[in-house]
Amino acid sequence: MATTIAKFAHLQIPLEDVVKATNNFHHDNVIGRGGLGNVYKGQLQRSGELITISALRLDRKHGGGFVEFWTEVSMLSDLKHPNIVSIVGFCDEQHEKIIVTTYEAKNGSLKEHLSNPNLTWTQRLKISVGVARALSYLHYDESRGYGVIHRNVNSSTVLLDENWEPKLSGFKVSIKQSLNRMDQVVLSEPIGTIGYVDPEIEKSKGVTCKSDIYAFGVVLFEILCGRRAYIRNDANRLLAPLVMQHYENDTLPDIIHPDLKNQMSGYQISVRSLRTYSETAYSCLKEERSHRPHMLSIVNKLEKALEKALRFQPRPQNFVRSFLAFLFFFTPLS
Incomplete structure (x- = not known):
């Protein structure tokens, strides 16, 4: 597992949980495509509650995105506002980098x-x-x-x-x-x-x-x-x-x-x-x-x-x- 910045350790989500939540990143669960990779919708068990999440999975084919990944994690971990997306956690494991937020886009963008x-x-x-x-x-x-x-x-x-x-x-x-x-x-x-x-x-x-x-x-x-x-x-x-x-x-x-x-x-x-x-x-x-x-x-x-x-x-x-x-x-x- 890649080295995790200690400040954000409490936000770490095991890769197996994200894989399960998104049905192994099934193409039917893709809800967006951005410069860093695909965004998947899923159902994640968290603190005994099943929540709907969005998971941005960095595209490993093109490399890079490391700075952007940690910038977003860092920002969202500090930001709490009703008009800003809420972070659930992230995965930094087995060469995967995934940012998980609550699913906010029920009406799209x-x-x-x-x-x-x-x-x-x-x-x-x-x-x-x-x-x-x-x-x-x-x-x-x-x-x-x-x-x-x-x-x-x-x-x-x-x-x-x-x-x-x-x-x-x-x-x-x-x-x-x-x-x-x-x-x-x-x-x-x-x-x-x-x-x-x-x-x-x-x-x-x-x-x-x-x-x-x-x-x-x-x-x-x-x-x-x-x-x-x-x-x-x-x-x-x-x-x-x-x-x-x-x-x-x-x-x-x-x-x-x-x-x-x-x-x-x-x-x-x-x-x-x-x-x-x-x-x-x-x-x-x-x-x-x-x-x-x-x-x-x-x-x-x-x-x-x-x-x-x-x-x-x-x-x-x-x-x-x-x-x-x-x-x-x-x-x-x-």
Whole structure:
């Protein structure tokens, strides 16, 4: 058995238990494929209880992944938040490296539901608020004694449970940083997913917590526009510059998800909520990091947008004014 870092010994799970839980890594149990390997669903006996788990099995064919494996184990062992995936344990045995977490993705990832016509504006807002709270916890929680820069925020790393609550995952390239240095650059290669990478990384040669802010801004616009951050063969393959252009030209409604427009025409959505949300998302994409807000401010604004959406009940006679306000979008309601 490979040498196990003593700090995490209590999280060690015997290989035979993981093999049994996943039916010997049967292909029918594969629920995801990532850069490090396949993710399997299974049933694991733990402390006398049968729990449903996800098991990320590092692909031995390509080698590597050692640093990413221990980074994820280290991060998840310290992180406890309702909007972050929970670690069950890991296996480091017989050349196998497996990270086991509770099965959070009963509704898949956010990426799979961006264009889902049944995902309401209120649900989209709740997902946004949940991810914002997770990032705020990463950046500012003092109980750990350090902050975390995620570095891989995207709609694939946001998992959705049976109640559509988001669970942030994908900590394999995360970085620990002193709480009082979260705005200072940590030297880093531009690691990340196309469409979400902070454009300031190339200039500064590193990341700060504001790099997570940029990526989260892209996710917010994915949620609003119902499309992915990057579409390979599309004329507007990158979402970020597209939404910046439309926002600055007051034409953002042209690219908002059509089902959200339909909700507007059916009195189900607050123009003020939509405006607060879009202003917040836009501020996250500012080119200069110093102009981007911090997560505490973003959480506050998104919670206000959600509150406005939940309490908004327009009277039928106000339909014309509400709908016109939606079309022009940035014109304040009287």
